[in-house]
Amino acid sequence: xxxxxxxxxxxxxxxxxxxxxxxxxxxxxxxxxxxxxxxxxxxxxxxxxxxxxxxxxxxxxxxxxxxxxxxxxxxxxxxxxxxxxxxxxxxxxxxxxxxxxxxxxxxxxxxxxxxxxxxxxxxxxxxxxxxxxxxxxxxxxxxxxxxxxxxxxxxxxxxxxxxxxxxxxxxxxxxxxxxxxxxxxxxxxxxxxxxxxxxxxxxxxxxxxxxxxxxxxxxxxxxxxxxxxxxxxxxxxxxxxxxxxxxxxxxxxxxxxxxxx
Amino acid sequence: xxxxxxxxxxxxxxxxxxxxxxxxxxxxxxxxxxxxxxxxxxxxxxxxxxxxxxxxxxxxxxxxxxxxxxxxxxxxxxxxxxxxxxxxxxxxxxxxxxxxxxxxxxxxxxxxxxxxxxxxxxxxxxxxxxxxxxxxxxxxxxxxxxxxxxxxxxxxxxxxxxxxxxxxxxxxxxxxxxxxxxxxxxxxxxxxxxxxxxxxxxxxxxxxxxxxxxxxxxxxxxxxxxxxxxxxxxxxxxxxxxxxxxxxxxxxx
Numbered sequence: 001x002x003x004x005x006x007x008x009x010x011x012x013x014x015x016x017x018x019x020x021x022x023x024x025x026x027x028x029x030x031x032x033x034x035x036x037x038x039x040x041x042x043x044x045x046x047x048x049x050x051x052x053x054x055x056x057x058x059x060x061x062x063x064x065x066x067x068x069x070x071x072x073x074x075x076x077x078x079x080x081x082x083x084x085x086x087x088x089x090x091x092x093x094x095x096x097x098x099x100x101x102x103x104x105x106x107x108x109x110x111x112x113x114x115x116x117x118x119x120x121x122x123x124x125x126x127x128x129x130x131x132x133x134x135x136x137x138x139x140x141x142x143x144x145x146x147x148x149x150x151x152x153x154x155x156x157x158x159x160x161x162x163x164x165x166x167x168x169x170x171x172x173x174x175x176x177x178x179x180x181x182x183x184x185x186x187x188x189x190x191x192x193x194x195x196x197x198x199x200x201x202x203x204x205x206x207x208x209x210x211x212x213x214x215x216x217x218x219x220x221x222x223x224x225x226x227x228x229x230x231x232x233x234x235x236x237x238x239x240x241x242x243x244x245x246x247x248x249x250x251x252x253x254x255x256x257x258x259x260x261x
Numbered sequence: 262x263x264x265x266x267x268x269x270x271x272x273x274x275x276x277x278x279x280x281x282x283x284x285x286x287x288x289x290x291x292x293x294x295x296x297x298x299x300x301x302x303x304x305x306x307x308x309x310x311x312x313x314x315x316x317x318x319x320x321x322x323x324x325x326x327x328x329x330x331x332x333x334x335x336x337x338x339x340x341x342x343x344x345x346x347x348x349x350x351x352x353x354x355x356x357x358x359x360x361x362x363x364x365x366x367x368x369x370x371x372x373x374x375x376x377x378x379x380x381x382x383x384x385x386x387x388x389x390x391x392x393x394x395x396x397x398x399x400x401x402x403x404x405x406x407x408x409x410x411x412x413x414x415x416x417x418x419x420x421x422x423x424x425x426x427x428x429x430x431x432x433x434x435x436x437x438x439x440x441x442x443x444x445x446x447x448x449x450x451x452x453x454x455x456x457x458x459x460x461x462x463x464x465x466x467x468x469x470x471x472x473x474x475x476x477x478x479x480x481x482x483x484x485x486x487x488x489x490x491x492x493x494x495x496x497x498x499x500x501x502x503x504x505x506x507x508x509x510x511x512x513x514x
Contacts, residue, residue, distance in 0.1 A: 055416050081416040088409035092512040093431040102427060103417035136512040150417070 006069040008033050008190045009158045014063035016049055022215040023049050029209045029218060034188045038201035041211030042252060047194045051162045055081045080151035084163040086143040090135040097131035100150045121153035141172035161193040174232050177204055181230055202245045203230060210251050220251055296478045305482040321463045325448045328387025332444055336392050337437060340399025341429060350400050365390030366454045378459030387451045391444035398440030402433025435509050438502045445498055449491045
């Protein structure tokens with residue numbers, strides 16, 4: 001099915017070392033159009049390094065990242081990143097609307113178009129009325145929604161997210177997870193989400209990439225055949241969900257990296 | 262302490278007490294070097310409200326404001342360039358530190374020799390002293406920008422213009438303002454010193470002339486005026502900072 005189409009985002013044999021220490025060894029995977037891919041692995045497995053390579057914020061020692069089949073060397077317009085630390089990724093001197101507008105300034109858009117984009121992006125994340133607030137007037141969950149809106153406003157094909165919900169409370173986290181499923185369904189954007197939380201990975205992903213070992217490599221690619229509509233309560237009590245979760249958990253426990261991770 | 266009443270009244274108490282003490286102890290005194298405050302106040306009204314303002318206050322303020330403005334433009338401009346190029350900043354740092362601690366007044370004789378005793382010379386001397394605090398603080402502020410914001414800017418592919426004017430400079434602005442405040446104090450000193458040596462107008466010139474003619478109440482009135490101007494400029498700057506950095510104050514709470 002997907003095999004005939006060029007993947008939107010593709011990592012091919014990525015290896016990366018910092019000096020003597022190798023962090024990533026031959027990591028390969030791909031994400032098709034509209035696919036929700038979760039990369040899961042214990043902390044310290046080089047997830048952030050992989051993410052930086054995928055978004056061309058960092059370079060690999062070997063291997064390449066392809067977007068629509070083309071190798072990238074600089075952050076491409078088709079890819080946007082949502083960072084973990086929302087409080088340091090929004091500009092505190094700008095109101096929410098200006099924060100979202102900032103990346104749009106490089107495009108030739110009329111002021112009216114720009115305003116429309118900002119309004120739409122805010123609506124996409126459920127913050128229609130927050131345009132004139134400052135980030136520091138908002139809760140952590142709302143700030144992360146603004147960061148997501150900023151990424152969506154310039155309409156990327158791929159959204160790369162680095163532990164985006166790691167520093168919000170459980171209820172907010174569940175809301176944001178469902179928001180991402182909703183955004184994928186409505187906008188058809190491809191999402192690559194890096195997390196250490198197996199439960200989150202299985203709940204969100206169409207496909208879970210399990211990273212393990214030192215240096216880290218892909219120890220398994222697990223398809224998640226739970227359908228595209230998920231629900232925090234019913235999906236999480238399905239036997240096949242629980243089975244997948246246990247299976248991935250076991251894979252990670254067996255890997256040597258979990259000992260010190 | 263938090264009521265506006267307390268915030269306005271408490272800081273005013275000590276100045277009022279000091280002025281009253283000065284007023285009564287100097288009244289009827291015999292020292293010609295310390296004339297009665299009442300006499301100084303009379304002179305002050307005659308001279309500075311507002312007879313001599315165009316002749317002496319305007320040129321002094323012009324020197325300060327031009328000097329400070331040029332220092333801000335140069336200091337922030339060069340500071341951003343150097344701050345974004347870490348190696349260059351490290352390489353030029355010793356020279357900057359040297360220039361910073363070289364007292365700008367020491368350059369006065371040379372400046373008079375080269376430029377003469379016009380307004381340009383006084384503005385030049387002020388810039389030579391006021392530039393360094395702004396420049397060094399801007400470099401610090403720019404180098405201290407959070408790595409997270411650099412990632413955001415790169416991954417969102419901001420234009421250089423937006424990166425510098427909407428991210429780098431606002432992010433460094435708390436330090437830049439601290440530099441400007443230090444530079445303001447330096448500017449007032451250098452305005453005064455440059456008018457002592459090379460001017461025929463200005464508050465510094467007036468004070469020196471009054472002393473030479475032994476008009477001590479006039480001299481005192483000039484000194485008080487200088488203090489008031491320095492204080493007022495600082496109040497204006499603090500007010501600008503209060504509004505410009507509102508985000509910084511509130512974001513930290």
